[in-house]
Amino acid sequence: MNGLAPMDFRKMNGLGNDFVVLDARLRPLSISTELARAIADRTSGIGCDQLIVLEPSRTADVRMRIWNNEGFEVESCGNASRCIADMLFAEKRQTVATIDTLGGYLTCEKAGDGLVRVDMGAPRFGWQDIPLSEPFADTRHIELQLGPIDAPLIHSPSVVNVGNPHCIFWVKDLAVVDLAKAGPMLEHHPLFPERANISLARVDAKDHITLKVWERGAGLTRACGTAACAVLAAAARIKLTHRKATVTLPGGDLLVEWREADDHILMTGPVTYEYEGVLPAHLAV
Numbered sequence: 001m002n003g004l005a006p007m008d009f010r011k012m013n014g015l016g017n018d019f020v021v022l023d024a025r026l027r028p029l030s031i032s033t034e035l036a037r038a039i040a041d042r043t044s045g046i047g048c049d050q051l052i053v054l055e056p057s058r059t060a061d062v063r064m065r066i067w068n069n070e071g072f073e074v075e076s077c078g079n080a081s082r083c084i085a086d087m088l089f090a091e092k093r094q095t096v097a098t099i100d101t102l103g104g105y106l107t108c109e110k111a112g113d114g115l116v117r118v119d120m121g122a123p124r125f126g127w128q129d130i131p132l133s134e135p136f137a138d139t140r141h142i143e144l145q146l147g148p149i150d151a152p153l154i155h156s157p158s159v160v161n162v163g164n165p166h167c168i169f170w171v172k173d174l175a176v177v178d179l180a181k182a183g184p185m186l187e188h189h190p191l192f193p194e195r196a197n198i199s200l201a202r203v204d205a206k207d208h209i210t211l212k213v214w215e216r217g218a219g220l221t222r223a224c225g226t227a228a229c230a231v232l233a234a235a236a237r238i239k240l241t242h243r244k245a246t247v248t249l250p251g252g253d254l255l256v257e258w259r260e261a262d263d264h265i266l267m268t269g270p271v272t273y274e275y276e277g278v279l280p281a282h283l284a285v
């Protein structure tokens with residue numbers, strides 16, 4: 001133990017995308033890459049896709065910081081936003097909450113039936129915004145493929161930033177490539193200087209998309225909220241879907257709407273409280 005008091009944590013998930021939540025609003029915490037990785041490591045006895053740390057905020061109800069399972073800090077997490085919003089609703093006995101993140105300022109509200117709606121802000125499509133390492137005038141489809149040159153298995157993905165970078169391949173068959181193998185290669189492709197979250201998306205109808213995600217820094221997850229938002233915006237942009245659709249992930253459904261009035265994306269979905277505990281001594285912060 002490093003001389004500091006052991007730390008309480010809460011385990012939560014959004015559609016199976018799971019989080020360890022630490023509350024640093026009253027006691028500042030210093031999170032190193034090694035510590036984030038150790039807490040997220042599933043052999044540590046706890047484990048999660050993302051470590052979430054709550055800090056005080058001058059402008060919002062809370063500042064939410066996010067570390068991927070690999071131990072580096074990132075800008076956005078859609079599923080964690082819903083979880084933290086729900087905690088805040090209970091704490092503050094309110095039906096709205098605001099969350100400050102590196103990826104943007106989020107307004108969240110109760111949506112009935114235990115669901116939470118988060119305004120994820122406006123998508124960005126410029127090549128510098130994703131970011132890409134070279135200019136592309138049109139990010140609706142970029143030149144990138146996997147498989148033989150004359151018969152690529154997947155190709156011409158759409159790219160979008162919804163607080164974090166996403167690359168989406170449109171497929172008819174979600175098993176056309178093994179995402180566990182293709183994901184790491186594409187995540188680290190030189191076109192993505194900050195790496196990228198990689199999705200395979202199958203458009204089933206104008207109001208329904210099925211999605212599999214390889215998350216940057218976390219691998220295959222049961223769900224990725226920002227990927228669902230990115231996919232809906234990218235699909236609606238190229239008229240594959242309406243501006244509102246259900247996005248089905250391995251862990252369940254999210255309802256996503258890209259609102260015309262203000263260009264913002266609204267994501268609605270459930271929250272699950274798993275359990276509370278105390279970090280073991282070797283992980284105490």
Ligand SMILES: N[C@@H](CCC[C@H](N)C(=O)O)C(=O)O
Pocket residue numbers: 017049050068074075076077078079080164165197215216217218221223224225226227
């Ligand atoms: N699971 C999250 C996204 C977490 C961050 C992502 N892996 C990244 O590196 O950008 C979500 O629900 O959005």
